[in-house]
Amino acid sequence: MRRFEDGDAGGGGSASASSAGGSASSASGGGSASSGGRACEPGHQEACYDGPPAAVNLGICRTGVKTCDDEGNGYGPCAGQILPAAERCDTAEDEDCDGAVNQGCAYARCADLPRGLPRGVYTLDLDGAGGDPEFPVVCDLETDGGGWALVYNSVGSAEGTTLSFWDIPYAERLGTKGGPSLERNFYRGSLYLVGREYRDEIADIEGTVAEVMRATAKGIDTTTMKFLGPMQRSGDADVYFSQFLSGWSSRDHDGDTAPDNNCAEASLNVTQHYAQCWAYNLGADGDAPLDDGGWGPHLDTHIAEWVGLANDQTRYTRVRRISRWTRW
Template sequence: MALGKGSVAGACCAAIVLLAAAPACSTKVRRFDDGGAGGGVVASASSAGEGGAGGGGGGLPCDPGSQVDCYSGPPGTLNRGACRGGVRTCGEQGNGYGPCAGEVVPAPDRCDTAEDEDCDGEVNEGCAYARCRDIPPGLPSDVYLLDLDGAGPEPEFPVYCDLETDDGGWALLYNSVGSEEGATLRFWNIPYAERLGTRGEPALGQNFYRGSLYFVGREYRDDIEDLEGTVKEVMRATAEGIDSTTMKLLRPTHVTGDANIYFAHFLSGWSSRDHDGDTDLDGNCALEYQNVAQHYAQCWEYNLGADADEPTDDGGWGPHLGTHITERLGLASDETRYTRVRRISRWTRW
């Protein structure tokens, strides 16, 4: 369920954004900055008259039926977000203009629309959602606040949501990004105690990991971007949660995509430098491949940080994919047996 922001303080303050002139309010209201040209009242009382709807009230003389543009919102908000100007119409007696009809002035942001109701340039500012599926249609894939009702380590936290693929609703669970600087290999050296924690900031261009999303995830997909920028979905699976001790997913099912990736990096348990939870009988997959923690079974279809060619640390680049898979998927290779790729991402939704 979407969580809305608080309303503008008090009915008295709400009148500030509804009337061109209003009595002073004792409570604080949100300040609107001056956004430059186009803000403020378009037709003031001195130029348009102050008559009522029928043109009475002793306003300045005007031509009956004539109209002037008007806007009573704060400076800098006109034509920003949902805010729009209106018109005043001169009354039948020609002695004043009526109210500003049709104007839309700032109001508290709502969380169930894709509009910027408070006209401050930020859409759904401060909103939090139970899942990426709840974000209103029309908003772009981006970082949003999620609130899992106590299921996660924090009451609210940022997640990158893919709102486009297959009806959207996907939350980024992990993201390994290739880097000549060697930072990616170090990033994935995650100890067992931090297997459900968070590393990095949620963005497609950065390394990121939030293990706690395995608790709520029910659908999963893995994407790989090759060295030429082509992105392919390589696997889909479902699960009903995770065993937080072994990190084995509960009742996993392969849906589509590469069966070897599903077996090697989803069906299996967690392996890190200090925990041998993989099913490889020859040892600890993480120790064998530069302490890169992840789900392992046969140790290799893809790796979030290490190469499987010697040397397994090829400058610390990061994500690698077996070239036999790149060939099946039509992805680009660097002509080695285990090619570098730009990005390996895991998404989940529920």
């Protein structure tokens, strides 16, 4: 980073000193010969900054300008500079100029974040008590007015790690697994306790993203994990029926509506909402072999075609990402 030095008057100082005569030299108290005895050239301006060098041009922080006084005795104050200030939680600015926006802030919901912030990880405190209840979550602040929090995210991986991630036992249905990110597998079941509006989106192998279902609910029964007062608002009816208006199954809990089997067990212990059994799966394929190399998320190909997503010409196509969002 550039450092700004006082007294850097540049060229031309000796010419001014010559025109000023000997009186200027004696008035300056023995200044340098190049500036005619002055500390700086009258009227000369330099960029300046009185704050930490690392903060320059980060967040709201900006350099200012200092001007040499009329007598050439030195530079005046740094005018126009913006120095770091205390971070505020009601703006979309980085006031303390540390490169992180709204650091240390916590919100009751994603919808309470200031407008203008990008989609990213922010801190929520659902009961406003602070301390342990605070947790990080991905907030989408752009789609349909923003305010969306990421409930789960299944990411396809050639490493074969996604299938095992979704083996979530019944006792952990309201827990958290993974770190909040659209680039990694993630699950935060506790958001079902507050969610009232939901949307499911899917990214295909080519990166195209489509919203496949939107629904509302009045809450969730934490014993059965069935939504209370569910209602479809838009999207594919099969996705709504299979992944929302349905039971919740894991390898140790059969809560789906299939009469003869546990859909989670039939899908290599992948935990999720099931009907008879699924329109999309967070970890297993529907074509043999079901583990599909452990890739992870799959979508019924007829739905992929209906919403304009690419498919692999099998009945259940690989997708890059399946995400569920909620807001309240």
